Amino acid sequence: MDSFVSAFHIDLKIIIAQAINLAVVVFVLYRFAIKPLKKNLDERKVTIEKGLSDAKENAELLVASKHEHDKILSLARIEAEKIMHDVKKNAEAKRAELLESAQADAKAVAMAAKKDLEAEKHKMIHEAKKELAGLVVSATEKVLIGTVSHHIDQKLVEEAIH
Amino acid sequence: MQKISPKILASALHAATKGQTATESAQTVKSFVNILVKKRMIGKSEEVIEAYRKLTLDEKGIVEAEVTTSHPLANEAEENIKKFIKKEFGAKDVEIHHKLEESLLGGMKLKVGDTIVDGTLKGRLTQLQRELTK
Numbered sequence: 001m002d003s004f005v006s007a008f009h010i011d012l013k014i015i016i017a018q019a020i021n022l023a024v025v026v027f028v029l030y031r032f033a034i035k036p037l038k039k040n041l042d043e044r045k046v047t048i049e050k051g052l053s054d055a056k057e058n059a060e061l062l063v064a065s066k067h068e069h070d071k072i073l074s075l076a077r078i079e080a081e082k083i084m085h086d087v088k089k090n091a092e093a094k095r096a097e098l099l100e101s102a103q104a105d106a107k108a109v110a111m112a113a114k115k116d117l118e119a120e121k122h123k124m125i126h127e128a129k130k131e132l133a134g135l136v137v138s139a140t141e142k143v144l145i146g147t148v149s150h151h152i153d154q155k156l157v158e159e160a161i162h
Numbered sequence: 163m164q165k166i167s168p169k170i171l172a173s174a175l176h177a178a179t180k181g182q183t184a185t186e187s188a189q190t191v192k193s194f195v196n197i198l199v200k201k202r203m204i205g206k207s208e209e210v211i212e213a214y215r216k217l218t219l220d221e222k223g224i225v226e227a228e229v230t231t232s233h234p235l236a237n238e239a240e241e242n243i244k245k246f247i248k249k250e251f252g253a254k255d256v257e258i259h260h261k262l263e264e265s266l267l268g269g270m271k272l273k274v275g276d277t278i279v280d281g282t283l284k285g286r287l288t289q290l291q292r293e294l295t296k
Contacts, residue, residue: 126295133294137287141267144283148268153233156269160281161246 168206171198172213176221223254228273232266232282247274 148156175194179187198204219226227247229235235243244256251274263271267283 130295133291136294137291140287140290141284144267148232148283150233150236153231153268154236154239156281156283157231157235157239158242160270160272160279161243 165203166201168209169213171203171206171210172217175210175214176217219257224257225251225253225255225274226257226259228259228261230261230263230266230271230273230282232262232264232268234262235260235270243270243272247272250274251277 171194175191178190178194182190195204195207198207198210216226225247227243229240229243240258240260243258247253247256265284267287269282269285270279271282271285272279
């Protein structure tokens with residue numbers, strides 16, 4: 001061993017000193033460079049992982065939102081169709097009701113007009129009859145004035161009491 | 163004071179004069195007129211006389227009839243009318259008041275009390291007019 005040390009001019013003290021130096025350097029490096037760097041890297045890793053996780057979560061949320069959006073849209077479309085159907089149905093019912101009402105009104109008006117017409121017709125017929133009867137009686141009276149003989153008159157008197 | 167109706171007065175006079183002689187009746191009537199004057203009802207005397215006359219006719223069973231014709235009535239026809247009234251109204255005798263009305267055209271209109279028999283041509287024409295107007 002001593003020959004080996006002397007052959008290679010190895011000074012044990014220097015080696016020890018160098019080892020201590022190396023240990024100090026390693027310690028300093030670890031303490032002030034590697035450890036903060038590692039810490040920093042870990043932090044960045046956590047941040048990136050969080051970012052990735054958030055992005056994934058966001059993507060999932062987006063997908064879920066899209067599904068929800070589609071679902072809401074679909075429901076809204078169904079609701080709109082239902083409303084349209086109801087509106088159409090109500091409009092049809094209202095139209096039928098209005099049509100029926102209008103038909104009833106028209107019928108009532110026609111009936112009233114017919115009734116008025118009938119009344120007017122009867123009135124006119126009655127008036128005509130009255131006028132005609134008046135004319136007949138008036139004409140007969142004119143014919144009879146002075147034409148009823150005493151004989152006929154006495155006969156009429158006899159008729160009245162028999 | 164409550165007014166007494168002419169009919170009641172006539173009934174009273176009729177009852178008072180019943181069975182009296184002409185002289186007695188004249189005295190009763192005179193007293194009756196005095197009462198009418200006192201009661202200030204002399205203005206109703208005509209109505210009283212008419213009611214009295216009707217009472218007298220009723221008592222005697224005489225029926226008054228109003229006959230309206232367009233021509234003068236023949237005696238035979240008048241007799242027939244009297245017979246008709248006696249038969250229909252159970253009268254002992256008939257007093258006819260005859261009226262002429264040319265507008266009746268012919269026939270006769272007879273009124274006894276509230277009963278009217280219209281056998282005139284005018285009446286028949288009016289009936290005809292009513293039938294035609296129906």
